[in-house]
Amino acid sequence: MSDDLSKVFSKIFMWLGIGLLITFGTGYFLSINEPLMSSVLSLGILPIIIIEIVISLLMGFRIKKMHPITVKICYLIFCITTGITFSSIFVIFKMTSIISVFAISAIIFGLLAFFGIVTKKDLTKLSTILFIGLIGLIVGELLNFLIFKSGTTEIMLSALGVLIFILYIAYDTNNLKRLLPFLGEEKISVYGAFQLYLDFINLFIRLLEIFGKRNDN
Numbered sequence: 001m002s003d004d005l006s007k008v009f010s011k012i013f014m015w016l017g018i019g020l021l022i023t024f025g026t027g028y029f030l031s032i033n034e035p036l037m038s039s040v041l042s043l044g045i046l047p048i049i050i051i052e053i054v055i056s057l058l059m060g061f062r063i064k065k066m067h068p069i070t071v072k073i074c075y076l077i078f079c080i081t082t083g084i085t086f087s088s089i090f091v092i093f094k095m096t097s098i099i100s101v102f103a104i105s106a107i108i109f110g111l112l113a114f115f116g117i118v119t120k121k122d123l124t125k126l127s128t129i130l131f132i133g134l135i136g137l138i139v140g141e142l143l144n145f146l147i148f149k150s151g152t153t154e155i156m157l158s159a160l161g162v163l164i165f166i167l168y169i170a171y172d173t174n175n176l177k178r179l180l181p182f183l184g185e186e187k188i189s190v191y192g193a194f195q196l197y198l199d200f201i202n203l204f205i206r207l208l209e210i211f212g213k214r215n216d217n
Helices: 003-031 034-041 046-061 068-092 095-118 123-148 151-183 185-211
Strands: none
Touching: 003 034, 003 068, 003 095, 003 151, 003 185, 034 068, 046 068, 068 095, 068 185, 095 151, 095 185, 123 151, 151 185
16 A cells, blocks of 8 residues: 555544544433433434435535535534434443444454455445445335334344445445545545444444343343
């Protein structure tokens, strides 16, 4: 890996670390302040979903035209709103379990990100397969939540989610090398962190659903 590429990925991982710190810090802070958490969550999950969808669409379709500062603001807002929803995780799951699953997620992420950076293979051919898999996963989770309500199906879908986002980590990391000339170093640092942030968070959630120990157990 060239020095320039190494410098770019160092910035990407720095912003990723900042984002994860904000998300988990926000979630933990709210979880130990129940009145505040109740007040924030009483506004409903819909505003958070709308904010995150809008930011995701902006980052996905307008990234080339966005100012680098706007990209950073959008990323930080996304991390904060995700942190609000994460407050429930600290209430539902044991802290030791959250830490353990986070460590496992970090190890898996590190290995797949390293592979995505150093591999000479073109992973863009995975794009369509992963997108179809992701849509199938979302539909399956919605159907199970609304209709089937099966614990076994939930575990199976979580396992499928782990596989999908493991592959997404390698794909997105590899794809960032291709996007660098189009976005520039400053913008790719935050946009890349945003892409990998989504991969990490989704991997963490699925692993927590499978291996997490709940406080009511």
